[in-house]
């Protein structure tokens with residue numbers, strides 16, 4: 217990605233006028249927020265890199281806001297569009313959110329999934345802007361030497377934050393990777409008051425608290441033909457590729473899964489991490505025994521990361537092999553950090569969509585952590601791109617007590633700038 221300095225030759229003022237003259241600024245899009253129109257305009261013209269460069273995007277947005285009044289006076293935009301933009305003229309940095317709302321939003325965002333429940337994020341509130349940072353100290357070098365899972369986890373937290381804030385009546389305006397000098401600064405977020413909170417937004421935020429990573433074998437999801445397009449379309453706005461592995465390709469995936477895990481049996485760093493993060497003594501992080509599969513459950517699941525056996529009932533009452541559907545999320549062209557971050561946001565989106573549809577789900581990255589097996593996954597998906605994460609979806613077969621929530625670190629450890 218070009219750092220912002222390389223955009224210097226671009227005339228931001230001209231580009232802002234081109235946008236204001238375009239159909240994307242017209243009254244026909246009056247129901248859309250300014251940022252959404254600008255995003256669509258840039259993507260439509262192949263300028264994805266500006267959308268993905270928080271600083272460049274912020275610079276362009278400023279020019280657009282500064283020109284709205286003149287555009288109105290010159291008749292470039294009509295009254296309807298001006299009315300829709302009016303709040304941006306008076307409130308350039310967004311509205312001020314109450315500390316308590318931000319605190320609650322971050323707390324809900326921290327329910328996001330993360331590799332081994334490592335929660336590799338930090339949040340800082342500074343003058344009304346909420347910043348998300350990657351916490352490198354929580355990187356797991358054995359499983360995730362490239363830091364891909366770390367970015368995916370932070371992306372999931374970012375999307376959870378947006379969902380939480382929407383349910384509290386706030387639209388989140390996200391600038392991703394806003395500082396090229398500080399790669400761990402993943403997002404700067406400002407907020408704008410929404411006119412309404414819909415039931416759908418509330419239900420989505422509630423789904424955050426219902427979602428669990430369920431490592432048991434599943435039944436084929438009921439109504440799969442209806443659910444599949446619903447899940448796939450939930451990731452469209454995140455600009456990632458999604459596909460469901462065909463049943464005929466499943467044996468290839470299962471073989472790769474077994475192979476990768478067998479190879480790792482002798483990887484001391486990987487095994488030491490796994491041991492720590494599944495130890496019952498890890499407080500506020502890691503995977504508790506109640507969330508680990510019983511031996512029989514693991515034996516019936518062909519595509520899975522190997523974990524030590526957990527504390528669940530090992531009586532496998534007549535359940536057959538896992539018949540889940542496996543969804544693959546891929547980035548367009550590889551390893552650009554911003555794309556992986558976005559993929560994490562899409563992961564959150566599709567997991568919450570699945571929860572809303574009553575599906576059990578399990579995120580899987582043991583295969584995408586290895587270059588060799590990323591190629592295998594690429595060969596069994598039709599979407600192309602660079603595979604980043606797999607998700608098993610299905611109907612939970614074991615009807616026992618609901619799985620307890622996994623713990624999270626205390627909010628005071630991950631959030632600065634507001635009272636916790």
Ligand SMILES: Cc1cc2nc3c(=O)[nH]c(=O)nc-3n(C[C@H](O)[C@H](O)[C@H](O)COP(=O)(O)O)c2cc1C
Nearest residue numbers: 329330331332333368428429521579580581582622
């Ligand atoms: C990037 C990423 C990779 C993950 N990889 C796996 C995996 O390979 N196998 C697995 O069982 N769970 C995996 N998980 C799920 C986490 O272990 C889980 O989110 C975490 O323990 C917290 O539990 P919860 O999702 O139930 O809240 C992954 C999650 C993320 C975000």
